[in-house]
Amino acid sequence: MKREASEARDAIVARIRDDTRRGASELARDAVSALPDFAELLSDDVLPEARRLARELASTRPTLGAIGGLLDHCLRELPSDRPPHAAVRYAAERTLAWAQDASERAVSHAVDALHGAKAILTHSRSSTVERVLSRLAPPARVVVSESHPGLEGHDLARHLAENGAQVDIVTDAELALVVGEVDAVLVGADAILADGSVINKVGTHLLALAAREREIPFYVCAESFKLTGGTSFEPEEHDPNELEAPEIPGIRPLNYYFERTPAKLVSIYLSDVAIEDEVELPPKRR
Amino acid sequence: MKREASEARDAIVARIRDDTRRGASELARDAVSALPDFAELLSDDVLPEARRLARELASTRPTLGAIGGLLDHCLRELPSDRPPHAAVRYAAERTLAWAQDASERAVSHAVDALHGAKAILTHSRSSTVERVLSRLAPPARVVVSESHPGLEGHDLARHLAENGAQVDIVTDAELALVVGEVDAVLVGADAILADGSVINKVGTHLLALAAREREIPFYVCAESFKLTGGTSFEPEEHDPNELEAPEIPGIRPLNYYFERTPAKLVSIYLSDVAIEDEVELPPKRR
Numbered sequence: 001m002k003r004e005a006s007e008a009r010d011a012i013v014a015r016i017r018d019d020t021r022r023g024a025s026e027l028a029r030d031a032v033s034a035l036p037d038f039a040e041l042l043s044d045d046v047l048p049e050a051r052r053l054a055r056e057l058a059s060t061r062p063t064l065g066a067i068g069g070l071l072d073h074c075l076r077e078l079p080s081d082r083p084p085h086a087a088v089r090y091a092a093e094r095t096l097a098w099a100q101d102a103s104e105r106a107v108s109h110a111v112d113a114l115h116g117a118k119a120i121l122t123h124s125r126s127s128t129v130e131r132v133l134s135r136l137a138p139p140a141r142v143v144v145s146e147s148h149p150g151l152e153g154h155d156l157a158r159h160l161a162e163n164g165a166q167v168d169i170v171t172d173a174e175l176a177l178v179v180g181e182v183d184a185v186l187v188g189a190d191a192i193l194a195d196g197s198v199i200n201k202v203g204t205h206l207l208a209l210a211a212r213e214r215e216i217p218f219y220v221c222a223e224s225f226k227l228t229g230g231t232s233f234e235p236e237e238h239d240p241n242e243l244e245a246p247e248i249p250g251i252r253p254l255n256y257y258f259e260r261t262p263a264k265l266v267s268i269y270l271s272d273v274a275i276e277d278e279v280e281l282p283p284k285r286r
Numbered sequence: 287m288k289r290e291a292s293e294a295r296d297a298i299v300a301r302i303r304d305d306t307r308r309g310a311s312e313l314a315r316d317a318v319s320a321l322p323d324f325a326e327l328l329s330d331d332v333l334p335e336a337r338r339l340a341r342e343l344a345s346t347r348p349t350l351g352a353i354g355g356l357l358d359h360c361l362r363e364l365p366s367d368r369p370p371h372a373a374v375r376y377a378a379e380r381t382l383a384w385a386q387d388a389s390e391r392a393v394s395h396a397v398d399a400l401h402g403a404k405a406i407l408t409h410s411r412s413s414t415v416e417r418v419l420s421r422l423a424p425p426a427r428v429v430v431s432e433s434h435p436g437l438e439g440h441d442l443a444r445h446l447a448e449n450g451a452q453v454d455i456v457t458d459a460e461l462a463l464v465v466g467e468v469d470a471v472l473v474g475a476d477a478i479l480a481d482g483s484v485i486n487k488v489g490t491h492l493l494a495l496a497a498r499e500r501e502i503p504f505y506v507c508a509e510s511f512k513l514t515g516g517t518s519f520e521p522e523e524h525d526p527n528e529l530e531a532p533e534i535p536g537i538r539p540l541n542y543y544f545e546r547t548p549a550k551l552v553s554i555y556l557s558d559v560a561i562e563d564e565v566e567l568p569p570k571r572r
Contacts, residue, residue, distance in 0.1 A: 146529065148434045148457055154532055161536035169531040169539045171434055173458040173489030177521065177545045203459030209495040235463065243432065245455040246440055250447030253455045259463045 001049065005041035009053055012038065016067065017060045020238060020257065021152050023126045024066035024190035025103065025223065031057045031067050032074050032096055036089035046084035051075060063199060063236040063258045065191025065228035070099055073225055102223040105272035107131045110186065110221040113270055117183040119143065121216075123175070124201035125152040126188025128221050133186070134163055143168045143178055147201060149242045149255070172203045176210040185211045189222035193230050196263030196279035198222075202256055208265035217267040224273040233260045287335065291327035295339055298324065302353065303346045306524060306543065307438050309412045310352035310476035311389065311509065317343045317353050318360050318382055322375035332370035337361060349485060349522040349544045351477025351514035356385055359511055388509040391558035393417045396472065396507040399556055403469040405429065407502075409461070410487035411438040412474025414507050419472070420449055429454045429464055433487060435528045435541070458489045462496040471497045475508035479516050482549030482565035484508075488542055494551035503553040510559040519546045 001009075012034040016027055034057075039050050054075055058068030077091035110132040114120060120140045122129050124147040133142055142165055146153040157167045170178050179185065185207060191199040198204065198220050211218040240253040264282055269275035287295075298320040302313055320343075325336050340361055344354030363377035396418040400406060406426045408415050410433040419428055428451055432439040443453045456464050465471065471493060477485040484490065484506050497504040526539040550568055555561035 145459075146434075146531070148432075148459065157537050158532045158534060161532070161534055165536060167537050169529055169537060171458070171488065171529065171541070173431075173434065173487070173492065174540065174542055174545075176491035176495070177488055177542055178540070201459070202457065202463055205462035206459065206492040206496060209462070209499060210492060213495060243455055243457065245432070246444045246447070248444060248447055250451060251443050251453050251455060254460065254464070255457070256460055256463055259460075 001045075002041060002043070005038065005049075008038050008041055012053070013056055013060055016057055020150055021125075021155070023128075023188055024064040024226065025188070026127050027061070027064060028066040028070035028225065029096060029099060032070055032092050032099070035074065036085070036092045039085050039088040046088065047078065050088050061236065062234065063190060065199065065230060066223070066226045069191075069225035069228055070095060073098065099223065099225060102225065102272040103128060103131070106221055106223050106270055107135065110219065110270040111135050113219060113268065114140070114184060114186065119182040121175075121179055121182040121185045121207070122156070123147065123153070123172070123187055123203050123207050125156040126221070128223070129186055129188045130156055130159060132221055133160055133165065139165050140183075141166045141168070143170060143182055145170055145172045145175055145203065145207075147203065148172055175203065175207045179207065179210045179216055180214045182216060184217045184219055186219045186221060189220055189226050190258060191228050191230070192222060192226050192269075192275060192279065193228060193233065193260070194279055195231070196266065196269075196275070196281045198261045198263070198266060199233060199258055200261065202259045205259050205261040205265075208261045212265055218265055219268050219270055220266050221270040222275075224271055224275070224278070227275070227278050235259065287331075288327060288329070291324065291335075294324050294327055298339070299342055299346055302343055306436055307411075307441070309414075309474055310350040310512065311474070312413050313347070313350060314352040314356035314511065315382060315385060318356055318378050318385070321360065322371070322378045325371050325374040332374065333364065336374050347522065348520065349476065351485065351516060352509070352512045355477075355511035355514055356381060359384065385509065385511060388511065388558040389414060389417070392507055392509050392556055393421065396505065396556040397421050399505060399554065400426070400470060400472065405468040407461075407465055407468040407471045407493070408442070409433065409439070409458070409473055409489050409493050411442040412507070414509070415472055415474045416442055416445060418507055419446055419451065425451050426469075427452045427454070429456060429468055431456055431458045431461055431489060431493075433489065434458055461489065461493045465493065465496045465502055466500045468502060471502055471504045473506055475506055475512050476544060477514050477516070478508060478512050478555075478561060478565065479514060479519065479546070480565055481517070482552065482555075482561070482567045484547045484549070484552060485519060485544055486547060488545045491545050491547040491551075494547045498551055504551060505554050505556055506552050507556040508561075510557055510561070510564070513561070513564050521545065
């Protein structure tokens with residue numbers, strides 16, 4: 001492989017690996033977009049190398065199942081009747097258009113489900129949730145948790161406020177204190193496992209428990225490419241220095257970004273497909 | 287009142303009002319200690335002014351019922367057969383000795399209850415919990431949440447680690463992710479209301495919900511002077527700038543420090559009295 005191609009490959013892998021601010025949908029689209037640009041730099045072995053890069057990108061963030069899900073979709077779209085470079089570009093474009101349509105349908109379902117809600121609570125930042133909240137008419141008051149240490153809740157709050165919404169920012173610890181004041185909780189997902197459990201930013205599970213206790217509906221808005229069919233979940237550990245803990249012997253900071261929220265805590269999945277039919281849901285238990 | 291006395295009064299009121307790092311037990315002891323020093327600066331109206339200061343101190347942090355509880359205890363101890371200055375000093379000393387004994391008995395109960403625990407999770411910082419954790423033999427691994435934005439969990443972690451404990455620091459959002467790995471959850475309390483609900487740092491309610499879901503015992507260690515008999519709870523709001531939220535129109539940071547955790551989520555109260563006999567517990571419901 002030419003040096004230019006291998007450098008491009010390393011750059012996109014690093015970009016996906018190190019981006020802790022964007023959600024899984026955005027990263028998945030970025031990964032798919034990178035395939036044809038990478039392919040252009042190859043003179044031979046185009047399809048095998050594109051497939052290898054897709055596998056590498058998926059495995060660099062296994063927690064974020066959406067990345068592998070959308071890349072798999074792209075590989076399945078590869079046409080056999082075109083030259084390899086054109087085939088990769090065609091598959092990527094088809095996949096991005098399909099993902100766009102899936103997002104649009106998931107967002108529409110959520111907008112319908114939240115019609116009339118006066119106040120909505122969300123955690124962390126999801127591009128899908130951001131689109132839903134931006135589209136509600138009349139706009140709902142939004143309560144956003146900061147999502148420490150990345151504070152991506154601030155980015156979401158800024159975006160919504162700049163578009164005219166009233167936004168309350170709370171600490172992650174305040175989620176139980178405020179959940180009783182909203183009409184619904186809405187979160188995105190980085191992946192949905194075979195049992196319907198939802199992989200999302202840490203704090204989501206706490207929020208789901210608090211919502212259930214107060215009988216506030218807990219909605220998950222996510223596209224079907226987040227369905228991984230997976231059964232296990234390994235939490236993704238990030239730089240412990242982000243916690244700025246005292247650096248003395250005996251102290252170990254644990255900086256996990258994602259966690260699994262059980263399906264029994266989800267009121268409704270809002271998606272482009274009927275998620276309930278795609279997973280094996282356990283019996284509800286309250 | 288002499289200027290010296292009124293300045294001393296203002297100083298102790300400000301100290302109790304503005305201290306967001308120490309827990310309710312420590313602040314309560316500080317408030318009681320201040321009474322005789324204040325009384326020394328008075329030439330007349332000693333007992334009425336001491337009572338007035340006690341009421342003012344209690345009402346400056348109504349959420350932290352321990353402060354009012356210990357001051358009430360002190361006022362009840364005032365002997366009628368001594369000169370006023372001596373009476374205030376006597377009552378304060380008796381009260382501090384009694385509080386010390388109450389703490390010691392609560393701590394002993396907790397140490398007994400946690401005997402053999404290999405890992406314990408706590409939230410925020412409580413002087414009572416700190417004493418329990420320091421006294422466990424063999425020492426347990428301790429998981430401490432940071433308690434953003436004050437980060438007083440860091441102080442607790444530092445203290446424990448300096449005394450030889452192994453301490454994991456987690457974000458508040460990670461509480462559900464880690465609760466399944468410990469043998470017990472142990473928290474303190476700033477007050478206990480008439481229905482047994484526990485006033486403590488925000489995040490405690492989330493932690494209690496997560497512990498219940500994983501069937502991990504949730505212990506509350508608190509002295510009897512934290513029983514306020516109160517039925518309502520007004521969350522104490524602190525400086526919104528602590529959240530460092532984007533300062534643009536439409537964004538409102540909500541910085542509440544304390545919340546109420548329902549009694550049904552408490553496995554056992556560890557105290558100097560049988561708390562269960564002092565409150566009206568609701569029927570347990572899982």
